[in-house]
Amino acid sequence: MHKILYIPGPVEVRKDVLEKMSTPxxxxxxxxxxxxxxxxxxxxxxxxxxxxxxxxxxxxxxxxxxxxxxxxxxxxxxxxxxxxxxxxxxxxxxxxxxxxxxxxxxxxxxxxxxxxxxxxxxxxxxxxxxxxxxxxxxxxxxxxxxxxxxxxxxxxxxxxxxxxxxxxxxxxxxxxxxxxxxxxxxxxxxxxxxxxxxxxxxxxxxxxxxxxxxxxxxxxxxxxxxxxxxxxxxxxxxxxxxxxxxxxxxxxxEGLENRFKRHERLAEKTRKWGKKLGFELFPETGYESVTVSCFSDTKGMDLSKMKELMGERGFSVDSGYRKLNNKLADAGKPMTFRIAHMGDTTEEDLDTLFGAYEEVFPKVGGA
Ligand SMILES: Cc1ncc(COP(=O)(O)O)c(C=O)c1O
Structure with missing residues (x-):
């Protein structure tokens, strides 16, 4: 089964774009x-x-x-x-x-x-x-x-x-x-x-x-x-x-301006959703990325289990950047996980992804 990529690169590539790679x-x-x-x-x-x-x-x-x-x-x-x-x-x-x-x-x-x-x-x-x-x-x-x-x-x-x-x-x-x-x-x-x-x-x-x-x-x-x-x-x-x-x-x-606006909407949607579930954004306020959201795992979830269970549901997700999470763990601070919302992702795609996360979170200590 192909897992849809929501890691911050490589990101999901549309089938029609992939097919262009096989042009003679x-x-x-x-x-x-x-x-x-x-x-x-x-x-x-x-x-x-x-x-x-x-x-x-x-x-x-x-x-x-x-x-x-x-x-x-x-x-x-x-x-x-x-x-x-x-x-x-x-x-x-x-x-x-x-x-x-x-x-x-x-x-x-x-x-x-x-x-x-x-x-x-x-x-x-x-x-x-x-x-x-x-x-x-x-x-x-x-x-x-x-x-x-x-x-x-x-x-x-x-x-x-x-x-x-x-x-x-x-x-x-x-x-x-x-x-x-x-x-x-x-x-x-x-x-x-x-x-x-x-x-x-x-x-x-x-x-x-x-x-x-x-x-x-x-x-x-x-x-x-x-x-x-x-x-x-x-x-x-x-x-x-x-x-x-x-x-x-x-x-x-699509129009470049429309594309940038779409990325802003996706970022806003992701931030709102994460905050609603009780997570905090890791970046300094005012400097949050429009292409990838990094959340502090304030609930202390089992992030590798989360990644595994999301994988079973068909999504390849991130359980935090290892070097950063090691630093945070050493300092006794919450670790992080990231959700990429860049490229050709749509709002509907995110709804499906968030649905899967919400099924998984209670199973990994994030209820
Ligand atoms: C901000 C940033 N710079 C540089 C790189 C390295 O790019 P590449 O893997 O294409 O060499 C990455 C890869 O994730 C990145 O996110």
Whole structure:
């Protein structure tokens, strides 16, 4: 039995989208491929609200996170850390041999613009990494406020991990002055995992020219050279591009604004439902994600049993991000569990899911 995915990625992929992955292949050095890629490029610009190129990589989002470090950090990078994925980006920077500093808050809290201002004003940094939506804690940052600060530092590359938000929340890349905005296929875009997308600004491409050791696979200049020819430097996942084109058409047909509003409604519905049942939201008030809700398990339920029983009912659900829950358990605090509501999920889908949870909760100590 297929379990419908409500984990925060990979998310459920519609059957018609999945079927596009089995479109008969063409070689990537053909006119047919160039036409497909050209078409996708234009649609991606709409999705990212940018005039910058949006590159496609056959990797997961982590590939482009590494690319950002290898291509764009010369002096030192400021990593805003508030959970596991933002912490990972710091580790990527270190492993790429870059000088990096953490600006860290307690997991579940958000990074505020004044904290960033204080750090950037030292003049030590030439790049900043912000995780828009920290999937491990369900915190969504206020990118507009942060961008107001970063804009005052034109020599600082503004690098944004929008892996679990782009396509579910509006991110106006050019208006916000984001130099590299990264996302993965398997989250709010509701595609199978395997490709990553990233917008890259002119300023970023200029910076990359000054940075040695960019490597090959994630060299932004190589990617750009081939991008301009409607192609990629090496064999891409052509199958993903068929599915991406189809899904972008669907998204534009729904209307991007409508899609973002739907995500807001789903988030609101999930929060209300969880609170009604007596759970508390884990993220700092005012910073709750629109794509994934993270609840504090104030009832001390058996979360692995909950996951198992939900599985028996046909749903693949989350029993909390392990690293976060271990931290919370060590501190004697309630653990967390998350419900993803991103991609192509509908309100009716959530009603069915919530019905199953309500059957399961009394059996795992959550009556
Ligand atoms: C916020 C965030 N950043 C980065 C990643 C890593 O992305 P990927 O698994 O596509 O490499 C994830 C994955 O869950 C994520 O949620």
């Amino acid at each position: 292949l063409v070689g990537h050095r053909t006119k047919e491929f160039a036409e497909l890629f050209h078409d996708v490029k234009g649609k991606l610009k709409q999705l990212f609200y940018t005039e910058n190129p949006v590159m496609v990589s056959t990797s997961s989002g982590s590939g482009f996170m590494e690319a950002a470090m290898r291509n764009l950090v010369g002096k030192k990078v400021l990593n805003c850390v508030c959970g596991s994925f933002s912490d990972k980006w710091y580790n990527i920077a270190i492993r790429c041999g870059k000088e990096a500093e953490k600006l860290e808050v307690d997991w579940g809290k958000a990074i505020k613009p004044d904290m960033i201002e204080e750090k950037l004003s030292t003049g030590e940094f030439d790049a900043i990494c912000v995780t828009h939506n920290e999937t491990s804690t369900g915190v969504m940052h206020h990118l507009e406020e942060i961008s107001e600060v970063v804009k005052n530092y034109p020599d600082v590359m503004f690098l944004v991990d929008a892996v679990s938000s782009l396509g579910g929340a509006k991110i106006e890349v050019d208006k916000l002055g984001i130099d590299m905005c990264i996302t993965s296929s398997q989250k709010a875009l509701a595609l199978p995992p395997g490709i990553a997308l990233a917008s890259v600004s002119e300023k970023a491409l200029e910076r990359a020219k000054q940075i040695p050791g960019r490597g090959y696979y994630f060299d932004l200049l190589e990617l750009k050279k081939m991008y301009d020819k409607d192609n990629t430097p090496y064999t891409p996942s052509v199958s993903h591009l068929y599915a991406l084109k189809y899904q972008l058409d669907r998204m534009l047909e």
